Amino acid sequence: MVRRRTCLALLCFAIVAVGPLCAEVPPGPKWLQTALFYQVYPQSFFDSNGDGIGDLRGITQKLDYIQSVGCNAIWINPIYESPFGDAGYDVTDFYKVAPRYGTNEDFKNLCAEAHKRGMHVCLDLVAGHTSIAHPWFQQSAADRPNRYSNWYIWTPADDSVPRSQPFPGEHNRSDRYLPNFFPFQPALNYGYAHPDPKEPWQLPTTDPACMAVREELKNVMKFWLDLGADGFRVDMASSLVRNDPGHQAISLKTEMAPDSAGVRSGLVSLSDRFESSSGICSSR
Numbered sequence: 125m126v127r128r129r130t131c132l133a134l135l136c137f138a139i140v141a142v143g144p145l146c147a148e149v150p151p152g153p154k155w156l157q158t159a160l161f162y163q164v165y166p167q168s169f170f171d172s173n174g175d176g177i178g179d180l181r182g183i184t185q186k187l188d189y190i191q192s193v194g195c196n197a198i199w200i201n202p203i204y205e206s207p208f209g210d211a212g213y214d215v216t217d218f219y220k221v222a223p224r225y226g227t228n229e230d231f232k233n234l235c236a237e238a239h240k241r242g243m244h245v246c247l248d249l250v251a252g253h254t255s256i257a258h259p260w261f262q263q264s265a266a267d268r269p270n271r272y273s274n275w276y277i278w279t280p281a282d283d284s285v286p287r288s289q290p291f292p293g294e295h296n297r298s299d300r301y302l303p304n305f306f307p308f309q310p311a312l313n314y315g316y317a318h319p320d321p322k323e324p325w326q327l328p329t330t331d332p333a334c335m336a337v338r339e340e341l342k343n344v345m346k347f348w349l350d351l352g353a354d355g356f357r358v359d360m361a362s363s364l365v366r367n368d369p370g371h372q373a374i375s376l377k378t379e380m381a382p383d384s385a386g387v388r389s390g391l392v393s394l395s396d397r398f399e400s401s402s403g404i405c406s407s408r
């Protein structure tokens with residue numbers, strides 16, 4: 125199932141040697157060149173404990189089946205903690221597997237079992253937004269300034285910005301926030317490539333808050349890579365930065381360059397491989 129409202133994108137990491145970074149699109153991990161993905165919609169795939177909901181242990185139990193139909197990689201739709209107002213695309217904790225699907229240890233085991241079979245595992249990185257119940261948003265909405273105040277896109281309280289939503293509360297700011305899809309999915313703030321000077325709420329991509337969101341996204345990726353993930357399908361990859369028609373504002377190709385975590389970049393556009401895609405793919 126391809127999510128109806130997103131560009132298909134993959135941010136894939138593989139532990140393979142890659143050449144020097146260059147301005148052009150690097151080739152990506154070798155395994156991706158021959159990857160055939162089986163998309164796993166976790167809640168309806170295979171239920172290992174009979175509670176009526178598919179889970180990570182169920183996916184692990186079906187790896188041999190997935191391999192038997194010719195696939196050598198899986199992409200799992202969101203498995204993070206969530207109130208599931210939108211099938212897990214409304215995340216409340218990017219660092220924890222939702223209890224309905226199991227535990228982080230179950231994910232670690234799934235990756236280990238997949239790797240034993242020469243298979244690769246990609247998670248769905250919900251990069252564009254969170255749930256309104258996420259602690260980041262709860263703090264961002266507070267009427268006292270804090271480190272999360274600009275992690276989301278807040279617009280004037282006067283209802284002048286289309287689709288902006290109020291978030292009333294005794295101790296909440298009077299501004300309105302921009303959602304991506306449902307009102308309970310506030311957009312994370314990666315900034316505007318070309319902020320409108322007449323709209324000071326449009327922050328540039330270099331704003332410290334926007335930079336902090338991007339750094340946190342990298343932390344999320346590193347966390348799951350350390351547990352064994354091989355890469356990510358990135359939700360909304362092509363539209364994280366606003367007002368950026370040429371997708372030039374943030375060069376993730378270079379931003380994910382080698383760092384202290386040992387992540388070696390090679391962020392590759394997969395747009396020539398996947399319809400409606402403007403995704404990115406990385407090697408390490």
Ligand SMILES: [Ca+2]
Pocket residue numbers: 171172173174175176177178179224
């Ligand atoms: Ca279950």
